[in-house]
Amino acid sequence: MAEITASLVKELRERTGAGMMDCKKALTEANGDIELAIENMRKSGAIKAAKKAGNVAAxxxxxxxxxxxxxxxxxxxxxxxxxxxxxxxxxxxxxxxxxxxxxxxxxxxxxxxxxxxxxxxxxxxxxxxxxxxxxxxxxxxxxxxxxxxxxxxxxxxx
Incomplete structure (x- = not known):
């Protein structure tokens, strides 16, 4: 398992705009691979968007x-x-x-x-x-x- 450093988390935050804990979780799941973490976050974002689609946006x-x-x-x-x-x-x-x-x-x-x-x-x-x-x-x-x-x-x- 790759070490998740603060600089990796910072870079992912800058590239995605996601929260610190979300970035750390994505990097942990991707074993420190920043590109894979971004791809996983995109997939996760699509799932979140689908869940929110039914909410009234008034x-x-x-x-x-x-x-x-x-x-x-x-x-x-x-x-x-x-x-x-x-x-x-x-x-x-x-x-x-x-x-x-x-x-x-x-x-x-x-x-x-x-x-x-x-x-x-x-x-x-x-x-x-x-x-x-x-x-x-x-x-x-x-x-x-x-x-x-x-x-x-x-x-x-x-």
Missing amino acids: DGVIKTKIDGNYGIILEVNCQTDFVAKDAGFQAFADKVLDAAVAGKITDVEVLKAQFEEERVALVAKIGENINIRRVAALEGDVLGSYQHGAAYRRSGCC
């Missing part, structure tokens, strides 16, 4: 972004307002929003498929169900957006 954020004469409004849900304010959740929603604008994607199923692996990893890390719920686009010569609340603010204009 909180979350609505994000907007305008690029020239094209704009997207996106809703991403989670279970609690605490997670809605989490930097990792916000970054995930921003990444989905950026992809929707860049690809002019208005089909929520396309976005869900594109970001499923990242969503599963985030569910495993945060411990709550997360859903990309709705997306809509607007086109026009004059577009603007406003989002109330500084905690959720990220706008393509204003």
